[in-house]
Amino acid sequence: MSLLVQKYGGTSVGTVERIEAVADKVAGFRAQGHDMVVVVSAMSGETNRLIALAKDIQQAPDPREMDVLVSTGEQVTIALLCMALKKRGCDARSYTGGQVRILTDDAHTKARIQEIDDANMRADLAAGRVVVVAGFQGVDEAGNITTLGRGGSDTTGVALAAALKADECQIYTDVDGVYTTDPRVVDKARRLEQITFEEMLEMASLGSKVLQIRAVEFAGKYNVPLRVLSSFADGPGTLITLDEEESTMEQPVVSGIAFNRDEAKITLAGIPDTPGIASKILAPVGKANVEVDVIVQNVGADNTTDLTFTVNRGDMNKTVDLLSNVVKEIGAREVTSDDAIAKVSIVGVGMRSHAGVASTMFTALAEEGINIQMITTSEIKISVIISEKYLELAVRTLHSAFGLDAEPAQA
Structure with missing residues (x-):
């Protein structure tokens, strides 16, 4: 008898009718003899509703009380299911x-x-029960309710699968698998049969919304077989696996195109070119719990330098305010910001063994008149920062350039 951990997202449990449909699916698996642990999110829109209530009362809601509030969404779903x-x-x-x-x-x-x-959970499973767990939440040592961040139900599902040594962790959502890119942007996007943890980790970190990045990290660390499936249509979904060789044997060099609109660029100009200056700038940003992404530094001829980095768009104003004081302390000329940017990335383990990938990417963008503002690379990805107005054009262009477009259906 196999143990399955299934996670159902907010759209999958968004109405009573959909909760009933999930119950049909889960009961069907149980009737086939599977032990079942089910993790659920709040009903779609519920978390946003609760956050809005909090902000009606307190502009910057108290974090502890916010966790108490938003964790109630999942509690409703587990009881109804x-x-x-x-x-x-x-x-x-x-x-x-x-x-x-x-x-x-x-x-x-x-x-x-x-x-x-x-x-x-093990006692309930041994007694033949289905275990239904609220995703996205836990408790700290002092017994305070905590939450894992938006999308944290994925992490809950994978973590439970790892703890219980489940045969598979199945993430049910409103898409039928992992695609080469967002089908809403590129209508020729294809569903991938299989992708490596490493590729999925890059895709998630670079803007793909199918899985939360920490869920993929957990799955890779504990080698939890992970499958993304649709709640609304039958199909094999996409298997996320450690087996790099098998997954890339018949696939192109690039597996997918990820993008993120939620980016902002901050530039400090006229910085004294002295050792330790980058630390003086970025250390306060880190202490403010702001995550820095792409960093580029240019050295000028007059012993000054410009430092440009990207942050989450929602952190831009806070970061600029923070750095206004830093600029005075270090003798820099100014700090400027731009939130009309986006990040586009190509991802694929095949890039390790193929030359010319960057050249293909940059040439394709140049032919469309898309200017690259910043570049960052790793073994299996290349990311560029561009003007946000060119985002969808860039994604479609790169999807075609790397041969990812689906073949037209046969008549």
């Missing part, structure tokens, strides 16, 4: 993150999982 399963004669028991004891650190709104107590 258990009721639907029981109606189908399928015994089930719901657990909040705290009841399972998903132990996290105390970083409210973006906590990290430290330990999972699987005793209650």
Whole structure:
């Protein structure tokens, strides 16, 4: 008998009818003899509704109380799904993150999982019950409710699968797998049968919204077989695997195109070109819990330098305010910002063994008149910062340039 951990996202449980449909699916797997652990998100729109309520009261809501508030969304779903399963004669028991004891650190709104107590879940599974767990949440050592950040239900699912040594972790969502890029931007995007953890990690970190990056990290670290499937249509989905050789044998050099609109660029100009100056700029940014992405430094002829880096668009104003004081302290000329940018990336493990990938990318963009503002690379990815108005053109251009377009359907 195999153990499956299934995670259903907000759109999959967005209405009572959809919760009933999930119950049908789960009961079907249970009837086939599978042990079942189900992780659910809040009903679609519920978390946003709760956040809006908080901001109506407090402009910058208290992080601890925010976690208490938004964690209630999943609590509604687990109870309703258990009721639907029981109606189908399928015994089930719901657990909040705290009841399972998903132990996290105390970083409210973006906590990290430290330990999972699987005793209650194993006892329920042994008794033939379906275990239904609230995603996205846990508790810290002091018993405070914590949340794992937006999309954290994926991480909950993978973490439970790792703790329980599940045969497969299945992420059910509103798409039927991982695509070469967002089908809403490129109508010729193709579903991938298989992709490596490494490629999926890059895709997730670079803007692909199919899976949360920490979920992919967890799956890769503990070698949890991970499959992305549709809640609304049958199909094999996309398997995320460690087997790099098998997944790339018949695939192109580039597996996918990721993009992120949620970027802003900050430039400090006229910085004294002295040792340790970058640290004096970036250390305060890090202490303010702002994540820095792409960094480029240019040295001028007058012993000054310009430092440009990107941050999440929502952190731009905070970072500029923070650096206004730093500019005075270090004797820089000015700090400027630009939030009309986007990041486009090509990803593929095949890039390790193929030359000319960067040249193909840059030539394709140049032929469309798209200017590259910043570049960053790793073994299996190349990312460029461009003007946001060219984003969709760039994605479509690169998708074609690397042979990712789907073949037209035969008449």
